[in-house]
Amino acid sequence: MADDKEKSAERGYGNIYTPHAGAMIIHVQRESGLANRTIIFSQRQVRLFRAGAIVLASLIAVGAVSWVFLAAQAARVPLLTQRVAKLQHDVARVDTLQHSLNELAARFQQVQHMMGGSTTPILSTTPTPSTTSIASTTPTAASTNTAPPPPAPVATASDSAPPPELWPLPIAGTLLPSDSRALEVAVPLGTPIRAAGAGLVVEVADDSTLGKLIRISHRAGYETIYAGASEVRVAKGDHVAAGAVIALSGAAPGTLEPHLHFEMRRHGVAIDASSVIKKGPAHGDLQ
Numbered sequence: 001m002a003d004d005k006e007k008s009a010e011r012g013y014g015n016i017y018t019p020h021a022g023a024m025i026i027h028v029q030r031e032s033g034l035a036n037r038t039i040i041f042s043q044r045q046v047r048l049f050r051a052g053a054i055v056l057a058s059l060i061a062v063g064a065v066s067w068v069f070l071a072a073q074a075a076r077v078p079l080l081t082q083r084v085a086k087l088q089h090d091v092a093r094v095d096t097l098q099h100s101l102n103e104l105a106a107r108f109q110q111v112q113h114m115m116g117g118s119t120t121p122i123l124s125t126t127p128t129p130s131t132t133s134i135a136s137t138t139p140t141a142a143s144t145n146t147a148p149p150p151p152a153p154v155a156t157a158s159d160s161a162p163p164p165e166l167w168p169l170p171i172a173g174t175l176l177p178s179d180s181r182a183l184e185v186a187v188p189l190g191t192p193i194r195a196a197g198a199g200l201v202v203e204v205a206d207d208s209t210l211g212k213l214i215r216i217s218h219r220a221g222y223e224t225i226y227a228g229a230s231e232v233r234v235a236k237g238d239h240v241a242a243g244a245v246i247a248l249s250g251a252a253p254g255t256l257e258p259h260l261h262f263e264m265r266r267h268g269v270a271i272d273a274s275s276v277i278k279k280g281p282a283h284g285d286l287q
Contacts, residue, residue: 099237102200102217106268109221113267164197164218166242167280168226168262169249181270182225182263189230189258191249196224196264196277201238201246210261211252216240223268227261228252 024046026039041049169185170192176184195216202223203215210227214234217223230250240246251258264273 095237099200103202106202106217106221106223110268113221113269162197163220163222163276164195164199164216164224164242164264165276165278166194166196167277168194168196168224169260170194170281172281173260176259181272182261183273184259184261186257186259187249189249189251191258191260192245193226193229193247193249193260195240195242195244195246196262197222198242199224199240201234201236201240204232204234204236208253211250212247214246216246221267223265224273225261225263225265227263228255228259230258 023043024041029036173185173187176186178184197218199216199218202217205213207213212229212232213227215225229247231248234246249258249260264271
């Protein structure tokens with residue numbers, strides 16, 4: 001027995017072992033041999049201790065994995081922020097380019113109209129009306145021939161688009177005398193002015209003659225001009241839908257009553273707007 005005690009003392013302060021029955025006994029013995037204590041855990045307690053240890057280890061592992069995942073996601077935030085800023089910059093550039101393209105397309109259509117209305121270059125040996133008029137100043141045998149008519153314009157996808165055909169006011173109003181193709185419509189002060197069709201606002205200005213002015217570019221070479229507004233609710237570069245309120249009616253400088261000055265152009269040439277407008281309270285009801 002003395003030898004066994006000495007071996008136990010050499011092994012340390014305690015001895016842990018598990019009996020075959022599944023219980024656990026912890027025997028604590030000091031070097032002096034005093035205050036010896038034995039702790040016995042039943043088989044059930046041992047199982048609960050093992051299950052608790054497994055659960056605690058699992059929670060620690062899950063917490064470590066979650067921390068690693070959250071740390072990786074947090075490290076990606078600056079990169080994603082930079083990408084979002086770059087995308088916003090690209091979107092702004094695309095909008096600017098789209099606006100420039102629309103202006104170039106409108107100018108190109110005006111030049112085409114001035115050159116004869118053809119949307120594609122046509123190579124022909126037949127003299128055009130301009131060359132015939134120049135040659136007619138010289139008395140030749142060919143000068144008595146009648147020049148052939150200019151070639152018909154080639155239809156494009158934009159020409160097939162519907163024109164701005166909505167009446168630009170919520171009421172018919174009173175049509176005032178005008179010395180141009182523009183419509184002068186008397187309406188109460190503050191009457192909403194609506195876009196005659198979907199398009200791009202290409203100009204917002206304060207004209208000395210017409211007052212506050214808005215010009216909208218539409219498809220198929222159409223443009224509409226709204227002048228004499230008291231309040232403008234759009235800005236240059238805005239895309240507006242058909243019927244959207246763009247201003248409130250007012251009066252042009254020097255006029256006596258509030259009215260809307262409404263113009264419509266096609267390829268830069270003024271046209272009769274009343275022949276194009278087909279929808280709205282003033283359709284067939286202009287006073």
